[in-house]
Amino acid sequence: MEQEVWSFSDYLLLIVSGVLVNNILLIRFLGNCPFLGVSKRMDTAVGMTFGVIFVLTCVGPITWFVEHYLLVPFDIVYLETLAFILTIAVFVQLVEFVIKKMSPALYRGLGIYLPLITTNCCILGTCFYNIRFKFGFIPTIIFSFASALGFGLALIIMAGIRERFHYARIPKCFQDTSIGLITAGLIGLSFYAFAGLAK
Amino acid sequence: MDGGRFIKEFTKGLWSDIPPFRFVLGLCPTLACTTTVRDGFGMGMCLTFVLVCSNILISLLRKVIPDQVRIACFIVVVATFVIIVELTTQAFFYPLYMALGIFIPLIVVNCIPLGRAEAFAKKNPVFYSLADGLGMGIGYTMSLTSLAIFREIFGKGTFLYHHIMWSGFEPFSFLQKPPGAFVCLGLMLGLMNLIGGGKK
Numbered sequence: 001m002e003q004e005v006w007s008f009s010d011y012l013l014l015i016v017s018g019v020l021v022n023n024i025l026l027i028r029f030l031g032n033c034p035f036l037g038v039s040k041r042m043d044t045a046v047g048m049t050f051g052v053i054f055v056l057t058c059v060g061p062i063t064w065f066v067e068h069y070l071l072v073p074f075d076i077v078y079l080e081t082l083a084f085i086l087t088i089a090v091f092v093q094l095v096e097f098v099i100k101k102m103s104p105a106l107y108r109g110l111g112i113y114l115p116l117i118t119t120n121c122c123i124l125g126t127c128f129y130n131i132r133f134k135f136g137f138i139p140t141i142i143f144s145f146a147s148a149l150g151f152g153l154a155l156i157i158m159a160g161i162r163e164r165f166h167y168a169r170i171p172k173c174f175q176d177t178s179i180g181l182i183t184a185g186l187i188g189l190s191f192y193a194f195a196g197l198a199k
Numbered sequence: 200m201d202g203g204r205f206i207k208e209f210t211k212g213l214w215s216d217i218p219p220f221r222f223v224l225g226l227c228p229t230l231a232c233t234t235t236v237r238d239g240f241g242m243g244m245c246l247t248f249v250l251v252c253s254n255i256l257i258s259l260l261r262k263v264i265p266d267q268v269r270i271a272c273f274i275v276v277v278a279t280f281v282i283i284v285e286l287t288t289q290a291f292f293y294p295l296y297m298a299l300g301i302f303i304p305l306i307v308v309n310c311i312p313l314g315r316a317e318a319f320a321k322k323n324p325v326f327y328s329l330a331d332g333l334g335m336g337i338g339y340t341m342s343l344t345s346l347a348i349f350r351e352i353f354g355k356g357t358f359l360y361h362h363i364m365w366s367g368f369e370p371f372s373f374l375q376k377p378p379g380a381f382v383c384l385g386l387m388l389g390l391m392n393l394i395g396g397g398k399k
Contacts, residue, residue, distance in 0.1 A: 027377050029231035033224060033310055078286060081304040082278040089271055118270075121227050121308040128301050173392035177223050178385050185381030192378060 004136070011142055017198040018146025024122050025154040026188035031122030035155060036180050038113070045159035049152030051113040053145070055095065056123050059088055060144025063127040064137060084127050092118045122151050157187055205330045212334025219342060220391045224310040228302050229343060230380040236359050239347030241295045243340025245288065246306055247333070249280045253312045254332035257320040264321070273316045274307065281306045311339065350374045350383060 024030050031052075038044045063084050071077050096114045099107045117123060126147045130140045161183055170179050216222065219229050225246070232242040253276050257264075264272045285303050288296040296303065306312070315335060320328040351357055354374030356364040364370075373379045 026381075029227050029377065029380070030305075032226040032230065036223060036226070078282060081282055081285065081307055082275065085274055085278055085307050086271075089274060115270075118274075119308045119310055119313060121305050124308050125301060125305055128304060132301065171389075174385075174389040178388040178392065181381050181385030181388060183385075185378045185383075185385060188378035188381055192376070 006139060013198040014139060014142050015146045018143055019150040019153060020191060020194040021198050023150045023154055023191050024126065024147045025151055026184065026191050028125070030125035031120050031151055034116055034120050035158065036177055039155055039158040039162050039180070042159045042163060045155050047109055048113050049155055051110050051117055052120065052122065052151050053148040055092060055117050056126060056148040057141065057145045059091055059123060060127060060130055061137065061141050062091065063087055064130055064140045067131050084124055088123055089118050122147065154187065158184065204327060208327050208330040209334040212331065212338040213341070217338040217342060218311055218335055219339065220388055224314050225339065227305065228309065229346065230384060232299055232302055233343055233347040233350055233380065234375055235351050236344060236347045237295065238298050239343040240340060241292065242299055242302065243336070243343045245284045245303060246309065246311065246339055247336025248284055249277060249306050250312050250315060250336045251329060251332040252280045253277045254315055254320040254328040255325055257316045258323060258325045258328035261321050269321065273313055277312045278307045311335065346383060346387060350379070354379065
């Protein structure tokens, strides 16, 4: 694989693109199930955000290594899906064991989100995007981090708005998920204003 | 084997438990793959195939799979069928494969196959698991297709890429954009709740 030279501003644009312009939740539509599931309260949203940022920043580079040093040399790229999901599942399980042993306090805070993260499509989706966009190693780390940050940003904004729903009189049939989706659409509209800032 | 129960398991996926409205799983493809009717229907069909096959296989293996590692086993089974779908669409339906892109491999983490495996196939016989998978898959296809029909006709003025609206029609391109998908699905969910007599 040929490495092109990336300047500092390229990395900066990659972060802006990942967090704002192509927000993984609102523009690329990845990770919507946990987005609606855990955004009802602020503390769960914050816990999920930190879980995703940690796991994705680690798993992104790991799957990059799996792709370029395991699948490509042995010519089994068609097993990509299986290899990536297994990598993620094993990594998440390991992290769970380690956190449980090392820091029970952190485990109480983060533990319940870890199994959810395995089936969060924003993790697997970002790993696929790293490969599809033909990123080198450093851009992979940056992009994984930026994606997770974008996920967290949207999730926390959403949780902040959703906590206010208790005080609003919403028609019965639109309560809960329905109004959540419409709100997500409106947040997405505001994120659309960033289009053109980076590709 | 009981025909009445077969019908019951099959039809619950079509209305009373229809995904993604009645239980909110598998939202990402619902939002991303419904800009045109072809994409919505194609995605639904891919998911139906994966769901039926994984339900059958998991139901067959339900006495073999140890309980502690069941999630990992389910993921491997689902991933296998997803790879089959991925390679098949790439070989025979290349435009669809390009349009759906990353969302075909992402069926693995779609939650519907895993959710049905966990909630149904791991404790029910093969015959009923088949009915459950087929019903849920067809229900999901119907949901995606109806959302896609709405978004394509009003957002693009076309149906299956044929222009069907009058010549001066100005398409609401908002519906084709990502925020439009969220708003559309939210409104449709509200409508379903209204028809179905509120929340269950």
